[in-house]
Amino acid sequence: MQETRIRIFLVEDDEIDAMSFERALKKSGFGNYLLKHCKNAPEALETLGREEFDCIFLDYQLPGSDGLELLKRIRVQGVNTPIAVMTSQGDEKIAVEMMKAGAFDYFPKAEVTPENITKIIRSGLRLKESETQKARFEQALKENIDRLNTIVESTNALIFSVDKGLRYTSFNSRFKKTIQKLYNIEPEIGLQAVYDFYLDKDRKAIYDEFKKALEGEHTVITEEFGDPSGVSSYYEFSFNPIIDDEGNVSGVAVYGQDCTKRNKEQLEILESKLEAERTAKAKSEFLSNMSHEIRTPMNAIIGLSELLLKENLTEKQLENMKSIKFSADNLLVIINDILDFSKIESGKVEFESLNFDIFSKVHEIRKTFIFKAEEKGLGLKFEIDEKIPQFLVGDPYRLNQILLNLLSNAVKFTKEGTVSLLVNLISEEEDNIHVEFKVVDTGIGIPKDKLASVFESYTQAYTDITRRFGGTGLGLAITRQLVTMQNGEISLDSEPGVGTTFTVKLKFKKGEIEGVGTPEDMIAELLEKRDFGGMSVLLVEDNVMNQFVACQVLELWNIKVECADNGLEAVKLLEKKDYAIVLMDLQMPAMNGYEATAFIRDKTNKLRNPDIPIIALTADAFPETRKKVLDEGMNDFVTKPLEQNDLYAKIKQHALKSVKA
Structure with a gap:
């Protein structure tokens, strides 16, 4: 079945922001769409x-109009399309x-991302569908207005009707009491007071809705009313044309519902949403900055340690350098665990859907643990x-993180024997595939009464585990979260x-076959002779x-x-x-x-x-940064610290591509 084309209208005067x-x-989840763009209010109103x-x-x-003014003019023009500002x-x-x-949404331009655009459009489509359903309901209400008259007196809603001259033809007692309380006006059948009343400057919007209804339109408007004591109330009014036997509009039936509580809740939700977005953004920026600030000096410590280990050191110096390198590596693991766990706790984890080679991924992980x-x-x-x-669609970065955590634990807690990774097919469907990953070790093991707590944060099987083997106790908690979130x-x-x-059992989609990667023996050959022949790198x-x-x-190479x-x-x-x-x-x-x-x-910058x-x-080190x-x-x-x-x-790979190009 062909996907329905989504029609999107952008009103933006800034070319850069529009681009x-x-x-x-283009990067969002919508493949079939039409984008229309204009730069000013008159053009927008004409197009709509x-x-x-x-x-x-x-x-x-x-230019010449702010968004609020244009938004109001769009609504007055009768356009009910969902609008995000x-x-x-x-x-x-x-x-x-x-x-x-x-407006149904409001967001900073800094948050114009494929993810946010996708989310907003989907919300708008849902809102439009909701409004369509609401319109159907109100149309049914119009067709059954005679039956409605039998229950109008028992409702808390404000219900009344007027003729083409805007003279009252009916109203319920609730409406009468409300008008008397708010404006000290007593409505009467046949009285034209409604005409004068709704020409009041602050009520012009309601008068305009009457005009639309008399022209055969059905409209809905939310209005704020203030009583003499200064207390405000919000009412949602539905204006329905009354059609006579000849098919002509003979008047308007109005149904008003007190939506003060709902409106207040919506404003509170909006305020909470804005606050939550600010908090989440601040947390994300903090975690990103902390990752950068902590890992930057670690890069120097680990990098210099690796360089010194290649020097002609005395046995004692070599022993000390290995201790420094070992401690730095352990500290990096702890830092990564804390940052990853914080990212998960803040709800900022996102998962990719990428085509990747599962065989190459397993081979890369194996190389990581050989030494x-x-x-x-x-x-x-x-x-x-x-x-x-060979090729699956999923998140290779998160899969890598899951398997590295499990294998690191297996190697850490195994004194002798074997550590194994066994990858098996569970089941295969037309588009999906279920895969099982088993990490098996011959290590110290875990007592039965401790198994339930293994995946809890900051928990390890024995009280002396931290002292003997180190670690935060977060690795398995992170792993469980990453698995269950998928x-x-x-x-x-x-x-x-x-x-x-x-x-671990995960579901993937079947991927598309890509060019075969570099074979293992070829990689080994490339890494054996580290000489780039004076290649120039910036x-x-x-x-x-x-x-x-x-x-x-780099100079060593x-x-x-x-x-x-x-x-x-x-760039200079x-x-x-x-x-x-x-x-x-x-x-x-x-x-x-x-x-x-x-x-x-x-x-256009014309660099060489x-x-x-x-x-x-x-x-x-977060996957979101890698994607960006x-x-x-x-x-x-x-990733720093540089391995x-x-x-x-990576340098060899892109140097070879550069030569071939």
Whole structure:
């Protein structure tokens, strides 16, 4: 069945903001859509007078008219399409006014992202469907107005009707009492007071609804009323044309419902939403900054430790350096656990849907543990069911995190024997596949009475585990959260002194076959001879110590390195010189890594090579950052602290691509 095309209308005078919106829309979850764009209020009103849309995005600041004024004019014009308001400001008062005027959402332009656009459009479509259903209900109410007259006196609603001259033809006692209380006016049948009353300046909107109803339209409006004591009430009025036997409009029937409580709740929800968004954003920024600030010095410590371990050290010096490296690695694990757990607790975890090679992923994970296993004299057994399709669609980063956590625990708690990863096919459907991952060790095991608490935060099986093996007790809690948030299952079976088996079951979609990756023997050959023959690389990094470490590592591989302290210096160098690759830090003064990449990729800036491979060096290890890196035009990323094999493999990979190109 063909997908219905969604019609979207954007009112935005700023070309850059309009392009940002269009880019976000292209990356959203809607494939079949039509985007119409105009730059000012008159053009918008003219367009809405002749075309219908499913959702409207309205800039608050427009030439000659603000968004609130235009919003009101749109509603007066009779356009009931859901309207979301965008602003460069963050004023709660404006937000409340917009919502009162008929907007269904209000958000800063900084939050124009594919995810937010998708969410807002879907909300708008649901609202439109809701309004459509409401309209059907009110149409049925109009057709059954005679039957309604038998119960009007028993309702708390304000119900009345007028003829074409706006003279009362009927009203219930509730309406009469309310009008008397609010305005000291006693309505009477046949009295034209309603005409004079509704011409009052503050009630002009209601008079306009009468006019529309007399022209055959059905309309709904929410109005605020104040009694003599100054207490405000909100009523939602439904205006329904009364059709006579000849099919002509003979008057208007009005149904008014007190919505003061609902309106107050909606305003409170809006205020809570804005506060929650601010809090969530602050938490996310804090976690990202903490990740960067903590991992940046760790990069220098671990990097220098690795370099010193390659020097001609005395036995005592070598022993001390290994202790430093071991402690730094353990500290990094603890830091990562705390940051990951905080991210999960703040509700900021997102999952990707990417095509990836499951066989390559398992092979990469195996390589990660070869050295640690050999160091402890452990066997390492990795098996993957050949019936599993090579390419799956899911979140490879989160899968990697889950398996690394489980395997790290297995290696840590196993003194002798074997650590295994067994990947098996559970079931296969037309588009989906269920996969089981078993991590098996011959380690210390877990008592039966401790199994239930293993996945709890800050918990380990024995009270002395932390002292003996280290760690935060967060790794398995994080793993369980990541599995359950993907609608997966995780379980364990263990026997003290025999070993432990963790079982994870996840569902993936079948992926598309891609070009075959570099074979294992070819990778080994590439990593064996680390000589780039004087290849020129631009390192963009504001931290002097990180520059020092990276330069020493790169120079070991016969790479000529030139450093820039920020993105601004980098683009100036790229205007004058040719480089094979750019290694780009993300958080820098003057011009950050994202801004520098955008400038480089923009061919209108006429740099020498706008397509130069750019590898991000990020101290923010969260998958959301990794996705953003690729979305912003960078080719790859390496996480700080820099792991030399990973950095080398990424440079080699993109250097080879550059040569082939």
